[in-house]
């Protein structure tokens with residue numbers, strides 16, 4: 001199975017993972033899928049006894065999780081994704097279904113039941129293709145499940161309790177995490193390991209292959225829902241560039257209740273065979289089953305109108321370090337949080353509720369706690385923390401965007417209006433104010449760290465012995481490169497003011513990696529020698545004259561056969577996607593975002609050839625090119 005083309009089908013789609021599970025996020029991120037995380041609010045309370053087999057429960061729960069998110073995004077958060085992925089992992093032993101333990105006793109009960117025995121882990125997965133047509137949500141649902149058998153060794157009471165006290169069991173199906181300490185309990189695994197961890201990646205890719213490269217009609221089985229005509233719609237998606245707008249329309253009898261549940265599908269079993277493909281479309285209806293007026297407020301626009309409130313809520317919660325405060329703590333009441341951080345109770349409660357509604361916090365009668373994704377990305381000290389970038393967005397980008405109207409009218413940066421200083425003065429500020437410098441570096445570090453693996457592996461770079469990351473800042477990409485290519489020596493070349501502040505960002509507890517930091521100005525100073533030069537998030541920031549200086553210098557020091565790796569978000573040829581890069585342009589730096597063909601043209605102009613572009617599915621894409629050999 002050719003994996004990449006299959007996942008590539010999702011590259012330009014708005015993909016949403018309807019799951020708070022950090023493991024699922026990691027599994028999908030690791031294969032380069034670009035997606036948003038919108039945890040489902042569907043409560044896992046389906047009546048287990050109404051399912052003939054445990055996997056049917058998992059599949060139905062996965063489906064309801066995904067349906068809830070698809071519907072909420074369409075109606076409430078007012079943006080319709082192209083694809084929503086939901087999953088649910090359960091453990092089945094002695095005809096019992098085990099989910100996540102509610103407390104330590106429950107974990108003990110589960111682990112004792114698994115002790116010394118074989119059990120099955122089922123993950124149900126739902127892939128929903130969505131489309132908004134005349135304000136109606138149309139969906140095609142595909143679901144499947146995967147089973148893995150796991151056997152536990154005979155474990156002593158003492159060991160079980162020690163494991164329970166580690167805290168690991170609490171958010172894991174069956175009360176153990178096979179990928180971490182729980183792996184010590186396991187004697188054997190038969191089947192897909194990642195399925196136990198929470199997402200059957202292999203089966204998922206096969207399912208995508210079925211959907212996007214469908215077999216001929218007579219090979220496809222269609223599941224028949226009681227009152228829903230089975231339909232045959234996925235052929236339209238097989239086109240290489242097809243987007244969700246290629247949906248074929250179908251009339252169906254299924255109804256959605258107000259929470260977005262497909263009531264006809266909520267209890268009955270689905271996908272008896274994991275190979276069965278299901279598909280139907282559902283018009284959005286209100287509680288009375290009456291079609292909503294096509295003239296209702298355009299949801300996409302309302303979402304955009306509201307976007308600034310959501311951003312600011314995230315920024316302020318991050319600034320007040322609410323996610324740090326809740327890290328590793330049980331649920332906390334608003335009043336206690338307010339007292340601890342010195343804010344008003346009523347204001348704090350509103351902010352916490354806003355964060356809960358945005359899926360950043362969980363709210364229960366006991367209080368507020370971090371979601372897994374808040375723990376991973378929003379606390380300030382996490383390995384994958386985006387805290388620095390969020391603070392940079394609040395303190396630097398927000399004031400600039402507040403002056404967007406003037407920026408558009410005048411066609412230039414608005415630093416003088418936003419900060420009372422010219423762009424040049426501000427640039428100096430970066431290097432004179434320790435706080436601003438650290439904040440900026442933390443922002444760059446967050447992004448570099450989260451994208452480094454995809455950039456490093458976009459191409460096979462094992463042929464290179466030395467690399468120089470120009471403007472490599474904290475060395476996040478450099479450290480990733482030496483991990484992936486142990487024979488590669490990487491030099492990070494950046495301004496002295498930057499190099500002086502890198503120590504805080506260096507990986508701890510590791511042997512000194514072959515990363516060297518050299519200070520200098522890439523516009524003025526000699527560049528260190530290397531087989532491979534890297535420009536990550538550099539070109540989009542500078543005007544053509546500066547790029548001319550920089551690329552001429554790199555081209556001059558490159559020997560034939562040496563290469564240049566550019567990491568940027570590559571625009572599509574229309575230059576309207578991905579919107580993250582298009583919106584970034586509104587900062588009105590003197591630089592610009594470029595499409596694939598523009599990068600090719602630019603690099604060829606400076607004597608680089610064989611320009612290859614890899615859309616990674618992450619924030620940064622990769623462009624690799626080689627210095628023309630003399631004979632060419």
Ligand SMILES: O=c1[nH]cc([C@@H]2O[C@H](COP(=O)(O)OP(=O)(O)OP(=O)(O)O)[C@@H](O)[C@H]2O)c(=O)[nH]1
Pocket residue numbers: 018019020021022023024039040044065087088089090100171172173176177178179182196197198199
């Ligand atoms: O060995 C492991 N087994 C299971 C897990 C994790 O367990 C949970 C299963 O719970 P669920 O499917 O309900 O998913 P949630 O985490 O609640 O997130 P949703 O928002 O999707 O409901 C899942 O996180 C597995 O990853 C494990 O880590 N190791």
